[in-house]
Amino acid sequence: MAIARSEGSETTGGTAAYRWATWLFGFSVAQPVLVLLGWTLGIPILRGLGNPHYSIMPLASVLFFLVALGGLLAHREKRTAARIVIGVALALLSLQAFHYLAHFDLGLERLLFYRQVIELNVLNKGVPGTGAISMLMLDCAAMLLITSDAPLPRTWAALIASTGIGLTALTATMMLVEAPTQISPSFIGRSITTAIPNFALATAILLHVLHGRERREIGFEYRLFRRLSPAIIALPVFPSLLALVLVRDGGLGLNEAQFMVVACNILIVSLLLIVGLRGARQQNDVVRLRGEQLRAILAGVPDAVVVIDREGLVTDFSQAAAALWLVPAGAQGCNMGSYLGERERTKLMALVGREQPEFLLTGEGVRTNGTRFPLELRGAKFKGIDGGTCFTLFARDLSEKLAAEKHVAKLSAQLAHVSRHNAMGELAADLAHELNQPLTAAINYLSAVGYLLGQQGDAGKAPEMVSQARGQVTRAGEIIRRMRDFAQHREVRKHLEPLRPMIDDAIQLVRAGSDSLDVEVELAIEPAEVAVFVDRIQVQQVMVNLLRNAVEAIRSAGQAGGRIVIAAHPIAGDWVEVEFRDDGPGVPETILDQLFERFTSTKAGAGMGIGLSISRRIVEAHGGTMRAANGEDGGATFCFTLPGALHAAH
Numbered sequence: 001m002a003i004a005r006s007e008g009s010e011t012t013g014g015t016a017a018y019r020w021a022t023w024l025f026g027f028s029v030a031q032p033v034l035v036l037l038g039w040t041l042g043i044p045i046l047r048g049l050g051n052p053h054y055s056i057m058p059l060a061s062v063l064f065f066l067v068a069l070g071g072l073l074a075h076r077e078k079r080t081a082a083r084i085v086i087g088v089a090l091a092l093l094s095l096q097a098f099h100y101l102a103h104f105d106l107g108l109e110r111l112l113f114y115r116q117v118i119e120l121n122v123l124n125k126g127v128p129g130t131g132a133i134s135m136l137m138l139d140c141a142a143m144l145l146i147t148s149d150a151p152l153p154r155t156w157a158a159l160i161a162s163t164g165i166g167l168t169a170l171t172a173t174m175m176l177v178e179a180p181t182q183i184s185p186s187f188i189g190r191s192i193t194t195a196i197p198n199f200a201l202a203t204a205i206l207l208h209v210l211h212g213r214e215r216r217e218i219g220f221e222y223r224l225f226r227r228l229s230p231a232i233i234a235l236p237v238f239p240s241l242l243a244l245v246l247v248r249d250g251g252l253g254l255n256e257a258q259f260m261v262v263a264c265n266i267l268i269v270s271l272l273l274i275v276g277l278r279g280a281r282q283q284n285d286v287v288r289l290r291g292e293q294l295r296a297i298l299a300g301v302p303d304a305v306v307v308i309d310r311e312g313l314v315t316d317f318s319q320a321a322a323a324l325w326l327v328p329a330g331a332q333g334c335n336m337g338s339y340l341g342e343r344e345r346t347k348l349m350a351l352v353g354r355e356q357p358e359f360l361l362t363g364e365g366v367r368t369n370g371t372r373f374p375l376e377l378r379g380a381k382f383k384g385i386d387g388g389t390c391f392t393l394f395a396r397d398l399s400e401k402l403a404a405e406k407h408v409a410k411l412s413a414q415l416a417h418v419s420r421h422n423a424m425g426e427l428a429a430d431l432a433h434e435l436n437q438p439l440t441a442a443i444n445y446l447s448a449v450g451y452l453l454g455q456q457g458d459a460g461k462a463p464e465m466v467s468q469a470r471g472q473v474t475r476a477g478e479i480i481r482r483m484r485d486f487a488q489h490r491e492v493r494k495h496l497e498p499l500r501p502m503i504d505d506a507i508q509l510v511r512a513g514s515d516s517l518d519v520e521v522e523l524a525i526e527p528a529e530v531a532v533f534v535d536r537i538q539v540q541q542v543m544v545n546l547l548r549n550a551v552e553a554i555r556s557a558g559q560a561g562g563r564i565v566i567a568a569h570p571i572a573g574d575w576v577e578v579e580f581r582d583d584g585p586g587v588p589e590t591i592l593d594q595l596f597e598r599f600t601s602t603k604a605g606a607g608m609g610i611g612l613s614i615s616r617r618i619v620e621a622h623g624g625t626m627r628a629a630n631g632e633d634g635g636a637t638f639c640f641t642l643p644g645a646l647h648a649a650h
């Protein structure tokens with residue numbers, strides 16, 4: 001039973017055990033051949049298998065030969081041949097059992113070396129004893145059981161084999177310590193060497209079952225057997241000891257004692273099995289339930305989850321994963337590699353092969369129809385039900401994320417452009433305003449100089465030059481005035497736009513711009529599909545300004561959460577009123593009056609103080625108004641109006 005299994009060397013261990021089992025089966029077949037050779041050639045040492053003073057019964061040897069041969073054939077997967085050979089052995093054994101039960105001598109023993117048997121006075125006149133018959137019948141059962149691939153019959157075979165080992169060990173020990181020989185059941189004969197074939201055969205069965213190639217399939221019964229094996233080996237010793245005592249005290253005859261030992265052993269093993277199997281069944285139920293739970297979770301989970309084994313074979317697909325890869329229902333057992341691009345396939349196989357506990361893989365996924373999509377795979381290792389390594393893969397289709405990022409980048413670029421344009425406009429307006437006075441003064445001075453020169457008579461070319469200078473300065477003034485007009489009345493490209501997507505885009509932009517926007521944004525747009533007649537990008541800039549200001553105000557107050565409500569509803573005269581309300585600290589009272597003037601800012605160094613001024617300018621360019629107020633229970637509210645859908649018609 002001390003067949004250690006080292007983790008990781010399963011394949012080599014299995015092959016070695018398989019080879020050992022072959023050798024042991026072969027040895028078990030060879031030894032009755034030697035005995036029969038001893039009978040044929042009249043060689044006592046062969047006849048007694050090493051003990052020249054004792055002869056092993058020829059019929060028992062034939063039966064043992066058939067059983068061992070059946071075992072070897074079953075082990076080598078010659079199942080039909082094995083069943084035929086064991087069938088013959090069972091038929092002969094049944095005849096023997098009939099002999100004992102019906103007290104009717106069929107004369108089988110007369111077929112084999114009968115004259116020599118009588119001369120040598122072999123026990124039972126060459127007919128195997130009841131103990132041997134029972135034992136050989138059990139061996140037959142074990143051999144038939146290992147012709148099956150199902151785990152349960154194979155476990156039974158192992159149980160029978162271990163009972164055989166236990167009993168043989170007991171009787172062999174009794175012979176070694178020279179306990180009363182009449183209890184040594186005749187199934188192992190009268191010599192310690194005859195115990196060896198029994199050992200060999202039982203061990204071969206055990207090796208075949210426990211470490212055969214089908215070991216992985218054995219599962220629970222295998223583990224159950226591992227747990228029960230010490231009891232299975234130890235407990236049958238007690239009936240033997242009891243029988244020993246009863247025979248010694250004269251209460252029981254040899255035959256009854258042998259029957260008792262075998263019957264008790266079968267009873268004990270059966271009881272152990274019933275108890276153990278019930279436990280295994282419960283465990284199986286638990287596992288089945290867990291499996292069902294897992295399947296239910298996988299069916300319901302909104303994420304794409306795939307479970308694969310160490311070889312990369314898919315064992316489970318969540319419904320979302322099946323939908324992602326367009327895998328038809330029930331199509332499982334495919335290699336995960338076939339759902340990935342070439343590079344990702346190699347990477348995944350490497351990660352899975354070296355049993356990486358956790359990993360993140362990004363690359364390309366390949367759907368069953370051949371289309372490709374950007375994919376992120378997060379893998380985590382776990383131990384499966386059969387003890388093997390498995391991986392859960394959480395898959396994410398990055399198409400939407402990449403598209404959203406592209407969208408945000410485009411919006412940002414548009415906004416930055418408008419921002420620059422607006423800032424330039426502001427600057428131009430300021431310059432125009434500031435330069436207008438000195439230019440007017442210069443024109444006046446030049447007019448005066450021209451007048452004075454005209455009074456003084458001939459002054460050469462000077463009056464003309466002054467006149468030209470005046471002309472140039474007047475032109476410069478005109479240019480600047482036009483520039484200011486243009487900046488102030490920048491052409492607004494208005495379209496009818498639904499309000500909600502504009503707000504969504506603005507929120508997305510602010511989110512993209514801040515590392516972690518832990519501020520909750522609530523929308524209250526009534527009706528949801530309300531549209532406005534505006535220059536979308538300009539108005540979005542207003543919204544982004546207001547949102548950023550609100551977020552910064554909430555953050556500056558060191559508030560943990562924070563909430564911004566964006567409400568919109570139509571008002572009289574086909575206007576839509578939009579309101580940005582936050583629960584930050586509110587606008588400082590000191591700047592509330594000049595809030596919309598340029599360069600009003602409380603953000604030392606961080607703000608320019610032109611955001612609100614530009615925002616109001618934009619709203620006014622649309623014909624709307626903008627105002628700000630502080631709420632009674634704190635927080636700032638910015639309110640502006642935009643032209644409604646009917647404006648588009650005019």
Ligand code: ADP
Pocket residue numbers: 545549550553582584585586587588595600601602603606607608609610611612613635636
């Ligand atoms: P900037 O943000 O560059 O300072 P703005 O014109 O956008 O310029 O804002 C001017 C000032 O108004 C800010 O510095 C800030 O003090 C105040 N402010 C704007 N929005 C809010 C708000 N939601 N809560 C409190 N104060 C605000």
